[in-house]
Amino acid sequence: MSSITIVDIARLCGVGVTTVSRAINNHPDINEETKAKIMQVIKEHNYVPNNSARNLKRSDSKTVAVLVKGINNPFFMRMIRVFEKEIQKKRYSFHLQHVDDQMDEIDVAIELAKEKRLKGIVFLGGYFSHTKEKLERLNVPFVLSTVGLTEYMNQDQYSFVSVDDFKESFKMVDYLISLGHRNIAMIAAGENDRSIGKLRLEGYKKALEKHGIPYDERLIRRMKENIEVYSMANGYAVTKELLEDELDVTAIFAISDSLAIGACKAIFEAGKKVPDDCSVAGFDGLDISYYYHPSITTIKQPVDRLAEETIKTLFDLINKKVTHAHLTFPAELVIRDSTRAL
Amino acid sequence: MSSITIVDIARLCGVGVTTVSRAINNHPDINEETKAKIMQVIKEHNYVPNNSARNLKRSDSKTVAVLVKGINNPFFMRMIRVFEKEIQKKRYSFHLQHVDDQMDEIDVAIELAKEKRLKGIVFLGGYFSHTKEKLERLNVPFVLSTVGLTEYMNQDQYSFVSVDDFKESFKMVDYLISLGHRNIAMIAAGENDRSIGKLRLEGYKKALEKHGIPYDERLIRRMKENIEVYSMANGYAVTKELLEDELDVTAIFAISDSLAIGACKAIFEAGKKVPDDCSVAGFDGLDISYYYHPSITTIKQPVDRLAEETIKTLFDLINKKVTHAHLTFPAELVIRDSTRAL
DNA sequence: TTGTAGGCGTTATCAA
């Protein structure tokens, strides 16, 4: 049961462990012949170095980790793929770690950083509200990528890369108004959301204000807490209630594409049509927003750009080229078939 | 920069390292008072044990890993959540690891098993064709969960849990035929697929045969290799070509829901309707198949059941209650709005 | 170019 170790390989080859170690790690000071022979023996005996031992001994490691909160979010999949590609370009290795919803991402990060001797960390998704003190314990460079930030956090405590949720939300609602809509419902985050959800709501309000449309609390529909947030099921449930209230809504702005699709389902089920009876707009620009029928008007996040800049920023941090960077990128209003002019 | 260690804590508390170790690991032989004090100091100094060191020293570990191939598959998300829940029920800890498409899952597993002293492994997704010799190197119990298996692999080399892809595929095509369809196109896997894709194709053939419908090679459309497999984009591209060929197809059976949705897009784009001009059926039973408009007729895999039984089987293996188990569960033909009788 | 020996942070053994 007990595995073969570097010592066994050394003995098998009639050399010292150092030499084997050199062979494994591509060190320069080694005779090519002995190296070849060692590698041969390693292959034959299926020797696999124990990573725990390596990590324990090593001080540096050339690996960065990506901690994802809410891995069920299809929006992240693409981001992760780009992360992986970019990190490999830098000849670093990449560790993807899923963080449970109820877990504290910083705790996970601290532990992982120690274990793997991480050079840097990307936090993807989730909200983020940690004390300065806690952030300092994580003495590894990190970047927040499209995570919701609370207003309480001081900007000089972290770096982030994302879109401007306020502005993009404003853009969409402004567009809907320009189509002639005035009774625009919103599928929003919960009452106590202090990050993305709040910003998108502010954008909505601002657009209304610009056009002199009074804000009507009844049109703001919060996601249900007992259903997975940002999901199609949630959008469906919320919209069903909305329609029952007969508020004469002509457009619905959902803060995610999945919510928007759920909303469409509820509308169809009520015997109405999208966009004829009610326009629906989403947010994110997932593939499905394009493939859905009707295709969904949405705010398309610049996924590749966001991911690339996240990694670039992280490495700038690692190489101490910057102290902190705060980048926001413009998203694109993609007009499709789920919205129409009144 | 260098972190605080167990030795520091011991010194700080005026006790030996062993005692601190006992406190950390909830060992019985320790005075409650000293333990409380130690934990207090640990809190204050934010001491976090180094996992590499722990794993290096430990022999057992009560952790099982789930290796996912193709994390972009939304079908797996739900499975993973159930895995996590079930594993925690057993008071084991859970490690989720993503495996790159081009990486060999067994190699990853072997390395991880060593590093983390794994008790067991679940392989989720991907195909599986490994030599017996290689499988034996992984001397840790494992279960293949909804992975494609090749006919070349001997059943007594592994355990698996999945649906019967042949039977379920047959069920769907048989249903389509019962609706009066005879010209049924299939969006299938690549030519050299030897696992799920092949089984589903065999099911299709069998159903045709049962009803005396001749098999027409032109109706079998393989996923494009240059587009992500099983994706909406792939279903769209393939269907577009199919429609151009004007083969008078009345129904399309796609081997995944995503492919089916892509197919619908292509049909709509051609100015036709689903199901009026062409019925479309999928496979998997993803949420989106329900929310799509029209809702998609599909084969719904019993996700929860599959996941639960996977973990149950894994622990049976770990506890040596069984040598190998091969479980297939029935999936459900869910009839919805994307198919109609001719 | 190669080998010896010490240490990385923890847990397990055994004696006190």
Added chain:
DNA sequence: TTGATAACGCCTACAA
């Protein structure tokens, strides 16, 4: 109930 001390498997001065 506690504490030295020897592993765990690897890497890396340092010496040869």
